[in-house]
Amino acid sequence: MQNPLFYALPPHFRPDMPAPKKKPAAATKSTAKSAAGATTSATTTRAAKIDDKLIKLGLRSDIDKVLHLPLRYEDETEIKNISEAGFIFGRPVQVEGVVTSCEVAFRPRRQLVVTIADESGQLVMRFLNFYGSQVKQMAEGNRVRARGEVRHGFFGAEMVHPAYKMVIEGAPLPSALTPVYPAGEGLSQTLLRKTIADAMGRMAWRDTLSEQLRTSLELMPFEPAVRMLHNPPPDIDESALADRSHAAWVRMKFDELLAQQLSMKRAQIARREKGAAVLPKVGALSQAFIQQLPFSLTNAQQRVLTEIRADLKQSFPMQRLLQGDVGSGKTVVAAIAAAQAIDSGFQAVLMAPTEILADQHFRKIAGWMEPLGVNVAWLTGSLKKKEKLAAKARIESGAAQLVIGTHALIQEDVQFSRLGLVIVDEQHRFGVSQRLVLRNKGMDSNAPSSKQTIPHQLMMSATPIPRTLAMTYYADLEVSVIDELPPGRTPIVTRVIDQNRRDEVIERVHAAALEGRQVYWVCPLIEESEALQLQTATDTHLTLAAALPDLHVGLVHGRMKPAEKQEVMDAFTRGDIHVLVATTVIEVGVDVPNASLMVIEHAERFGLSQLHQLRGRVGRGVTASVCLLLYQGPLGQVAKQRLRIMRESTDGFEIARKDLEIRGPGEFLGARQSGQAMLRFADLETDQWLVDRARDVAQALLRDDPATVEAHLARWLGAREDFLKV
Numbered sequence: 001m002q003n004p005l006f007y008a009l010p011p012h013f014r015p016d017m018p019a020p021k022k023k024p025a026a027a028t029k030s031t032a033k034s035a036a037g038a039t040t041s042a043t044t045t046r047a048a049k050i051d052d053k054l055i056k057l058g059l060r061s062d063i064d065k066v067l068h069l070p071l072r073y074e075d076e077t078e079i080k081n082i083s084e085a086g087f088i089f090g091r092p093v094q095v096e097g098v099v100t101s102c103e104v105a106f107r108p109r110r111q112l113v114v115t116i117a118d119e120s121g122q123l124v125m126r127f128l129n130f131y132g133s134q135v136k137q138m139a140e141g142n143r144v145r146a147r148g149e150v151r152h153g154f155f156g157a158e159m160v161h162p163a164y165k166m167v168i169e170g171a172p173l174p175s176a177l178t179p180v181y182p183a184g185e186g187l188s189q190t191l192l193r194k195t196i197a198d199a200m201g202r203m204a205w206r207d208t209l210s211e212q213l214r215t216s217l218e219l220m221p222f223e224p225a226v227r228m229l230h231n232p233p234p235d236i237d238e239s240a241l242a243d244r245s246h247a248a249w250v251r252m253k254f255d256e257l258l259a260q261q262l263s264m265k266r267a268q269i270a271r272r273e274k275g276a277a278v279l280p281k282v283g284a285l286s287q288a289f290i291q292q293l294p295f296s297l298t299n300a301q302q303r304v305l306t307e308i309r310a311d312l313k314q315s316f317p318m319q320r321l322l323q324g325d326v327g328s329g330k331t332v333v334a335a336i337a338a339a340q341a342i343d344s345g346f347q348a349v350l351m352a353p354t355e356i357l358a359d360q361h362f363r364k365i366a367g368w369m370e371p372l373g374v375n376v377a378w379l380t381g382s383l384k385k386k387e388k389l390a391a392k393a394r395i396e397s398g399a400a401q402l403v404i405g406t407h408a409l410i411q412e413d414v415q416f417s418r419l420g421l422v423i424v425d426e427q428h429r430f431g432v433s434q435r436l437v438l439r440n441k442g443m444d445s446n447a448p449s450s451k452q453t454i455p456h457q458l459m460m461s462a463t464p465i466p467r468t469l470a471m472t473y474y475a476d477l478e479v480s481v482i483d484e485l486p487p488g489r490t491p492i493v494t495r496v497i498d499q500n501r502r503d504e505v506i507e508r509v510h511a512a513a514l515e516g517r518q519v520y521w522v523c524p525l526i527e528e529s530e531a532l533q534l535q536t537a538t539d540t541h542l543t544l545a546a547a548l549p550d551l552h553v554g555l556v557h558g559r560m561k562p563a564e565k566q567e568v569m570d571a572f573t574r575g576d577i578h579v580l581v582a583t584t585v586i587e588v589g590v591d592v593p594n595a596s597l598m599v600i601e602h603a604e605r606f607g608l609s610q611l612h613q614l615r616g617r618v619g620r621g622v623t624a625s626v627c628l629l630l631y632q633g634p635l636g637q638v639a640k641q642r643l644r645i646m647r648e649s650t651d652g653f654e655i656a657r658k659d660l661e662i663r664g665p666g667e668f669l670g671a672r673q674s675g676q677a678m679l680r681f682a683d684l685e686t687d688q689w690l691v692d693r694a695r696d697v698a699q700a701l702l703r704d705d706p707a708t709v710e711a712h713l714a715r716w717l718g719a720r721e722d723f724l725k726v
C-alpha cells in the first residue's frame with residue numbers, strides 16, 4: 001500500500017545513516033543525553049509520554065486513531081524537473097537532486113545555503129535554522145528530495161526551509177497522497193502517521209452497516225472509505241476531498257450522524273422507561289399564583305409553560321432546557337412549574353449558581369408564594385450552622401414545599417422528602433455531575449431499580465445555545481425558547497467609548513443620577529489575578545466617590561461576605577445607592593429595574609456573552625437604558641469585532657451565534673460542560689440531508705436490528721458516550 005521509505009519510517013530515514021534531528025526544540029542537550037543513554041525504562045517512559053500526548057488529542061483506542069482523519073494532504077507522489085519547478089508558483093512542488101554545494105553563508109544573515117541539481121537545472125535551498133548534522137548530511141554528491149514553494153530570491157530559484165529527505169537514487173515515490181493530521185504539541189506527523197498506520201493494521205474492519213443498507217443509501221463501504229481518506233490515490237478529486245463532499249467523507253459523516261441519532265434516541269427511550277412523579281395538578285396554588293402576578297404572561301412565556309405543563313403530567317421525567325434572553329422572564333415560568341409540583345403534592349427545588357442570584361430568586365418567589373401559604377426554604381453556604389440545620393430538617397420532613405439555594409443544596413446531608421421537580425438556573429454554570437447529584441436527591445434509593453423514579457428537570461439558560469449545538473452536545477434534551485421580551489422595555493443603546501474620555505463618562509453618570517436613574521459601574525476583568533481585580537474595584541470605588549461627592553457610590557465584589565453583599569444589593573434595590581461599582585459578580589440574573597445606565601470599563605477584556613449578560617442588568621424598566629463600553633486602545637481584531645457586535649445587536653441569540661463563530665464550540669460551552677464535541681466530521685447545518693437520512697435509519701435500526709445499533713455505537717462513541725448522559 002505505502003512505500004515503507006516514505007510511510008512507515010521517519011521521513012529522513014536512510015538505511016545507511018542515522019536520522020537527523022528534526023526540530024530545533026528537540027535538539028536540546030538533555031534530549032541528546034537521554035537518547036545516548038537510552039535504556040529500556042527510558043524507552044518505556046518515552047512511550048508513556050507519547051501515549052499521554054495521544055490521549056490529549058483524544059486518541060486512546062485503535063478506533064480513535066483510525067478515525068483521526070487528515071486535515072489535508074501533501075502530494076509527494078510526483079517529482080518535477082528543477083527547471084520546470086521554477087515556473088510553478090504559489091503551491092508546493094517536489095524536486096530531487098544531488099547536492100552540488102553546501103555552505104554556511106553570513107549574509108544577509110547566518111544561514112545554510114545548499115545547491116542541488118538535476119539534469120534540467122539547479123536550485124538553492126536555504127535554512128535559517130539548522131544544525132551541524134544537517135551540514136554533514138548535505139555533503140556534496142548526496143541525493144535530496146525536497147518539497148516546498150519555489151520563489152526567485154537572492155540566490156535565484158530557491159526554496160526556503162523545504163521539507164526534505166535524503167534518498168538513494170531510484171528510491172520509489174509514495175503511491176498515495178501524504179496525510180497531514182491534526183496534531184498536538186510534541187506529536188510529529190511522522191509519529192502520527194505511524195501510530196495511525198499501526199492502528200489500521202490491528203483494526204477489525206467489519207462494516208457496521210449491512211451491504212443492503214449501504215447499497216440503498218449509496219454509501220461507500222467503511223474500510224475502503226477510511227483507507228482512502230488516510231492515503232488517497234494521487235488521481236483523487238482533491239477538491240471533493242478538501243470540501244469533504246467525497247464519497248469517503250460522506251460515509252464518515254453518515255456514520256457519525258447515525259451514531260449521534262442512535263445515542264440520542266436511545267437516551268430518549270431510556271428516559272421514557274424511567275419513572276417520574278406525575279405532577280398533573282394545576283390547582284389552587286397555580287391559579288392564585290398566576291392571578292396575583294402584577295403582569296400577564298407574554299405569548300412566548302405562555303407557550304413554553306404549556307410545553308412544561310404537558311411534560312410534568314407524564315410519568316417519565318422531563319428533561320427540558322428553557323432558553324430565553326436575559327430579562328425574558330424565565331423565573332416566573334419556573335415558579336409556575338414549581339407551583340404545579342406543589343399543587344400535585346411534591347417538593348420543588350431551585351438551584352442558582354451564586355448567592356446573589358439565589359437570594360434574589362428567594363425574595364422574589366417567596367414574596368409571591370408565601371402569601372399564598374407556601375412553605376419556602378432557603379439554603380446556602382453562608383447560613384449559620386443552626387439555620388442550615390433547621391432548613392435541612394424542613395427539607396427532609398417535607399415541610400418545605402419549595403427550596404431555593406446554591407451549591408449548598410447538593411451537599412450529601414441534604415435530603416428531600418418527595419422531590420418532584422428540579423430547576424437549575426443558569427445551568428451552564430454547573431457541571432453535568434452537579435446537576436446529576438441534585439437530580440439524584442429525588443431518587444428513592446430504597447425502591448427496586450425498576451420502580452425508581454427521578455424528578456423532572458427544568459434547566460434554564462440565558463446563554464442561548466443554538467439549537468444545532470444543543471443537539472450536538474446533549475443526547476436527550478427538549479428545548480423551549482422564550483423569544484420575546486415582556487412589553488414596555490425600551491431597547492438598550494450601546495456606545496463604545498475610548499477610555500481617555502472617562503471624565504465625560506463620569507459627568508454623564510452624574511447627570512443620570514440627578515435624573516433619578518441608577519448606575520452600574522463594572523470594573524475590568526483581570527484574569528491573571530483576583531487580588532488585582534479586587535484592588536481595581538476598590539480604587540475605582542474611591543475615585544468615583546471622590547469625583548461624585550453628592551452621590552452615594554456603593555461597592556460590591558466577590559470577596560465580600562454574603563451578608564455584606566446582600567446589604568449593598570438591598571441598598572441598591574431600594575435606591576439608596578446611586579452608583580454601584582461592581583466586579584462581574586453582578587453578571588448573572590441580578591434584577592434592579594431602576595438601573596438604566598451601565599458603564600463597563602475595559603470592555604475589550606470581556607467575552608461577548610459575558611458583555612451581553614452584564615448589559616442585560618439594565619434595560620429592565622421603562623426608562624431608556626444606555627450601556628457605555630469603555631475600551632483601552634489599541635484594539636486587537638477580535639476585540640474590535642466583539643465591541644462592534646455589542647454596539648450593533650441586543651439580540652442574545654444573534655450575539656451567541658457570533659460568539660460561537662469567534663470562539664468555536666468547545667470554548668463557547670465551557671470546558672466543564674462540553675466534554676468532547678461529538679461531531680467531528682459532519683456539520684449539522686450543511687449536512688442536513690444526511691442528518692435526515694441518519695434519523696430515519698436510526699429509527700429503523702432501533703426497531704429491527706439491536707446488534708447493529710450496538711456495533712455502530714461501540715465503534716463511533718466508545719468512551720465518548722459518557723458525557724452524553726446529561
Ligand code: ADP
Nearest residue numbers: 295296297298326327328329330331332486591
Ligand atoms: P430572566 O429570563 O433573565 O431570568 P427574569 O425572570 O429575571 O428574567 O425577569 C426579568 C424581569 O421581568 C423581572 O422583573 C420579572 O418580574 C419581569 N417579568 C417577567 N415576565 C414578565 C411579563 N410577562 N411582563 C412584565 N414583566 C415581566
Ligand code: MG
Nearest residue numbers: 330331425589
Ligand atoms: Mg434569570
